[in-house]
Amino acid sequence: MATTALQGLEVLYTRQQIAERVAEMGAEITRDLKGEKLVMVGVLKGAAPFLSDLARAVQVDATFDFVAVSSYGKGHRTSGAVKLIKDLDETVEGKNVLIVEDILDTGLTLSYLRKLMLNQKPKTLRIAALLDKPSRRIEKIDADYVGFSIPNLFVIGYGMDYAERYRNLPDICLMTPDHPE
Ligand code: XMP
Ligand code: MG
Numbered sequence: 001m002a003t004t005a006l007q008g009l010e011v012l013y014t015r016q017q018i019a020e021r022v023a024e025m026g027a028e029i030t031r032d033l034k035g036e037k038l039v040m041v042g043v044l045k046g047a048a049p050f051l052s053d054l055a056r057a058v059q060v061d062a063t064f065d066f067v068a069v070s071s072y073g074k075g076h077r078t079s080g081a082v083k084l085i086k087d088l089d090e091t092v093e094g095k096n097v098l099i100v101e102d103i104l105d106t107g108l109t110l111s112y113l114r115k116l117m118l119n120q121k122p123k124t125l126r127i128a129a130l131l132d133k134p135s136r137r138i139e140k141i142d143a144d145y146v147g148f149s150i151p152n153l154f155v156i157g158y159g160m161d162y163a164e165r166y167r168n169l170p171d172i173c174l175m176t177p178d179h180p181e
Pocket of ligand 1: 043046101102103104105106107108109110153154155156160161162
């Protein structure tokens with residue numbers, strides 16, 4: 001398996017594979033939106049690189065907004081409770097919304113965000129998740145667009161972190177339990 005020169009970490013998806021898949025997702029979203037306007041709502045911080053690339057792959061008139069929720073903190077575990085840390089800057093009432101998230105895991109985060117945004121009565125609401133771990137699902141929720149479906153692995157890079165580190169790795173890498181912190 002390929003490794004990154006930077007850390008000697010195992011690569012799960014290379015930057016080229018990510019770019020190809022994001023381009024395909026962008027084309028699909030472009031088709032589905034058919035000339036409509038779009039608000040892309042990024043979930044901070046992990047989705048930032050994905051949103052940045054996906055936004056340039058969709059050929060629609062798009063604006064950005066961002067939300068932040070409490071997440072994994074300093075380790076692998078989630079508490080189960082989702083707390084809003086940063087709300088939308090503007091209401092999405094009557095808008096076409098695309099929530100852009102790095103990983104759909106237990107589904108708690110996206111279920112919470114979906115409910116939050118549906119309360120504002122958007123015209124349409126869709127979800128794009130770069131990665132999906134369907135085996136971990138607690139809340140019943142699917143993304144409309146999924147980059148890659150993966151087994152229960154902890155991944156880092158391309159926005160994803162371990163204790164806030166590794167977000168700037170250009171490839172998606174595996175966080176192996178024996179990796180030195
Ligand atoms: P769920 O769906 O469980 O997802 O509410 C909550 C958040 O967990 C993060 N997550 C990960 N972050 N590597 C990461 O860096 C992972 O393997 C991983 N799995 C879940 C993700 O940010 C999501 O927003
Ligand atoms: Mg996240």
